Amino acid sequence: MSERPDLRELLGDDVSAEERARLERVHELLLAVGPPPELSPHLSEPTRPPERLSFLVRRRYAALALAASVAVAAFIGGTVFGEQRSRFEPDFAVAMRGIGPEGDAVASLEVGERDDDGNAPMRLKVRGLQKLTKRGYYELLLERGKRRLPCGTFVVDEGTTTVRLSAYYDLSRTSRWVVAVHRTGHVENPPVIMTT
Numbered sequence: 001m002s003e004r005p006d007l008r009e010l011l012g013d014d015v016s017a018e019e020r021a022r023l024e025r026v027h028e029l030l031l032a033v034g035p036p037p038e039l040s041p042h043l044s045e046p047t048r049p050p051e052r053l054s055f056l057v058r059r060r061y062a063a064l065a066l067a068a069s070v071a072v073a074a075f076i077g078g079t080v081f082g083e084q085r086s087r088f089e090p091d092f093a094v095a096m097r098g099i100g101p102e103g104d105a106v107a108s109l110e111v112g113e114r115d116d117d118g119n120a121p122m123r124l125k126v127r128g129l130q131k132l133t134k135r136g137y138y139e140l141l142l143e144r145g146k147r148r149l150p151c152g153t154f155v156v157d158e159g160t161t162t163v164r165l166s167a168y169y170d171l172s173r174t175s176r177w178v179v180a181v182h183r184t185g186h187v188e189n190p191p192v193i194m195t196t
Contacts, residue, residue, distance in 0.1 A: 088112055088123055088164075092173045094196050096126075102193040104128045107179070109140070109196075111171050119166040122151065126179070127160045129193070135185040138193075142169055143176040151177070 011020060090110035098105030105128035112121040124140060132138075137155050141148040152165035169175075179194035 088121060090123070091120075094173065094175075094177065096177065096179065096194045096196050098128060098194050100191075100193060102129060102181075105194055107194060109177055118168050120168070120171050122165045122167065124152075124154070124163045124165060125160055126154075126156060126163070126194075129156045129161075129179075131155075131157055132181070132183060136181070136183045139180045139182060139190065140165060141178050141180055142167065142171070143178055148178070148180075153182075 011023065015023070088110070089112060091113050093108055093110040096107035096109060097103075105126065107124060107126035110123045110125075112123075114120045122140075126138075129138065132155065137153045139153045140151040142151055143149075149167075149169055151167045151169075152163070154161065154163040154165075175196075177196050178192045180190035181193050182190050
């Protein structure tokens with residue numbers, strides 16, 4: 001049996017008297033318990049799963065790795081696609097103002113360059129319109145003579161609302177836009193409440 005180690009030598013002089021007493025009690029308990037028993041030879045050698053189970057485990061890990069790779073690729077692709085879509089560089093902008101009871105409302109409509117499919121992205125920032133009932137909504141329209149061409153619908157809350165829209169029409173700084181209101185759902189020829 002080996003000689004009993006001196007705890008004072010192991011700890012040094014940097015330990016307080018209380019901590020030294022606690023560690024001495026723990027040390028005495030460890031010495032009283034003695035070394036751990038040896039493992040039986042049966043437990044000391046690792047067991048191998050049957051070959052079939054090993055194949056199934058490998059297959060499961062391969063499937064999990066493939067699923068993780070697909071998820072990572074989808075996340076990266078979605079992030080890149082979303083970042084490209086979120087970039088918006090306006091080609092020109094026009095100001096809009098409320099009319100009638102909505103005279104305090106203001107908006108800016110920014111129009112970007114057409115994409116490869118022919119659609120022109122637009123960003124409408126509007127402030128001062130009232131929040132409508134559940135079925136009510138606003139509609140951005142492009143006026144061409146007596147015709148009104150739809151450019152998208154939106155709802156508002158308090159403060160400023162920013163809406164992304166798009167249109168395939170020929171658009172320019174001189175185009176005339178209006179915002180119409182559908183107070184309780186869709187109506188033909190809704191009243192105009194904002195204009196450029």
